[in-house]
Amino acid sequence: MIRKIALSTLAAVVLLFYLPFAAFLHFTTGGELRLPTAGVVVTTLLLAVATAALAIALAYPAAYYLARRGSELEFALLVAPLWVGTLLKAYSLLVVFVLVERYFGLSLWGTPAGVLVGMVYEYFPYALLTLYAAVEKLTEGPINAARVLGASKMQTFLRVELPLTTPGVVAAFVLIFLFALGDVIMPAVLGAGKVYTFGSYVWDLYFKARDILSGGVMSTALAGLSLLATYVVFRTVRYSL
Amino acid sequence: MGLSVALRDVVVHYGGSPILKNISLSIEAGEGLVVLGPSGCGKSTLLRTIAGLVTPAGGRVYIGGVDVTNTPPDKRGVSMVFQDLALFPHLDVFENVAFGLRLRRLAEAEIRRRVVEALELVRLDSRVFLHRRVGQLSGGQQQRVALARALVVEPEVLLLDEPFSHIDLDIKNQLLEELKMLHNRLGFTMVYVTHDRFEAVEVGDKIALMRDGEIVQVGRPMEIYRMPKNRFVAEFFGEANVISGEAVGLAGGHVVVRPEDVVLGGDTTYRLKGTVVDITFLWHYLKVEIESGGYIYKAYVDLDTPISLGDVVEFGWSARDMYVIND
Known part of the structure; x- marks a missing residue:
């Protein structure tokens, strides 16, 4: 029974998700394959890496705090943005950017930094949830053992707690990196057309150039990369725990 | 030679209820004291208070005559074997044992020598086990690694919290025997916590019987057996x-x-x-x-x-x- 349900879910995912991307096979006569420029790829990769790193750097202390002595309310407040639509978040950030520009003279709209702020804001809850799960699993045993053996609180963190939560950090990194690679909305709204990423490129292929062949190939490549990365991450996480 | 340990009027609360009520206890340098009591009597908390993992609400803790009540665990010079062993799952046997030595910034060659020595002390073949992950070891082998990790830093005071509670009787007796020999040979002060009276008489020069957060009687095993202070002691310490x-x-x-x-x-x-x-x-x-x-x-x-x-x-x-x- 469970096997049947699982298989039909799998079939649905393949049909609804991977198949449309592969539609390019049907349009192979559509012309030349249009590859993105190196600039687009580099911008996208840098943004994705920075987003993942920053989101984790911000979420780790928060997850650590929540797992130790945080209240349900604090947890809810930090995760709440997850349930707000991305577009809404992007526009609310625009308002913040305008205020920042007026009072601090710092211009974020249309800059990579602005897009980065938006993507970190967007993916922070994912980092928080993933890291929370990892930190929460830490038992006091090894921590106490390290302390008694002569480790200060900082040494205990660096030598015991951080290594033991590394699988969570890796999982969070890959998760956010992949999300960020395909992000369309934040670069479009906050980048104001000046920060051009892979997501925007695919969007333009489909909806501006009407080049289904190239759009399909690009999306499939991205989906394949995600699949591979997810597989690698889960293997690593499972092996190390 | 080890350092003496003393507790004076130590009180520990946990979530409003008292775990230790006015504990006073002296352990001489080099002595082996067993704290014996039924589960929930506060004996683990007593040990953690000596280690500095629990901060008492009242009273003082002395190690070697120095007041360490507000000293963090890493500055107390004690070592501990935990009930759940608390080995570091992300490190192999070598790095587990070397942990305390690395913090003391010893030279690599010195670390290696002492780790191998400590493993020999607890009778683990370092040629076989040095680079095993701790998860691949049997219960008895893990106990030995935990003991080696605690001993390698040459502690003045060794604290043991029911270290052998989850292993087979035969191996347990063997380990108890070895622990006693190590204690005699290395001369550290030892505080051993257990709920098992058979284990208690195996390792202890002296026994402190605890109940409900209080120490009921302290003495040599024979004294307590012959002259129990009350009904609880009489029935808990032997039939x-x-x-x-x-x-x-x-x-x-x-x-x-x-x-x-x-x-x-x-x-x-x-x-x-x-x-x-x-x-x-x-x-x-x-x-x-x-x-x-x-x-x-x-x-x-x-x-x-x-x-x-x-x-x-x-x-x-x-x-x-x-x-x-x-x-």
Whole structure:
């Protein structure tokens, strides 16, 4: 029974998700394959890496705090943005950017930094949830053992707690990196057309150039990369725990 | 030589309820003290207080005569073996044992020498085990790694929290034997916590009996066995017949008679008659339970004693084998 349900879910995912991307096979006569420029790829990769790193750097202390002595309310407040639509978040950030520009003279709209702020804001809850799960699993045993053996609180963190939560950090990194690679909305709204990423490129292929062949190939490549990365991450996480 | 440990009027609360109530205890340098008590009596908390993992709400803790009440655990010079062992799952055997040495910034060659030495001390073959992950070891091997990790830093005070509670009896006895030898040889002060009285007498020069957050009696095993302070001690530290004082002609209180002092037949000061209700074979003696006047008396007798269930027997004990307690 469970096997049947699982298989039909799998079939649905393949049909609804991977198949449309592969539609390019049907349009192979559509012309030349249009590859993105190196600039687009580099911008996208840098943004994705920075987003993942920053989101984790911000979420780790928060997850650590929540797992130790945080209240349900604090947890809810930090995760709440997850349930707000991305577009809404992007526009609310625009308002913040305008205020920042007026009072601090710092211009974020249309800059990579602005897009980065938006993507970190967007993916922070994912980092928080993933890291929370990892930190929460830490038992006091090894921590106490390290302390008694002569480790200060900082040494205990660096030598015991951080290594033991590394699988969570890796999982969070890959998760956010992949999300960020395909992000369309934040670069479009906050980048104001000046920060051009892979997501925007695919969007333009489909909806501006009407080049289904190239759009399909690009999306499939991205989906394949995600699949591979997810597989690698889960293997690593499972092996190390 | 180890350092002395002393607790003075130590009080520990947890979530409003008292775990330790006014504990005062002195352990001499190099001594091996066992803290014995039923689960939940606060004995682990006592150990954690000495280690600095628990901060007392009142009282002082001294190590080597120095007040360490507010000293963090990493500055106390103690070492500890934990009940759940608390090995570092992300490190191999070598790095687990080397952990404390690395923090002391020793040279790599020195670390290596001492880790191998410590593993030999606990009889783990370093050629085989050095680079195993701790998850691949058996329970007994993990216990040895935990012990080596605690010993390698050459502690003045070694604390052990029921370190051998999850392993087979044979290996446990072997490890207890080795621990005792190490203690004699290396001379550290040892505080060993357990709920098992058999383990307690194996390792302890001295035993402190705890109940409900208080220390009930401290002494050499023989003293406690012969002269228990109250009914709890008499029954927790060995088997005992606790008989009301009136039954033997006293004004009040109780008397304690150990089962090996109960004699079948024979010419004894106190004599009773009863029915044998149970006989248990216990390797080098038989444990016989005799019902008389509403009491079940326990007696240890020779294996070849001609006795069977339902027998009506005469039994008794001498006045000198009887110890009077007040409650």
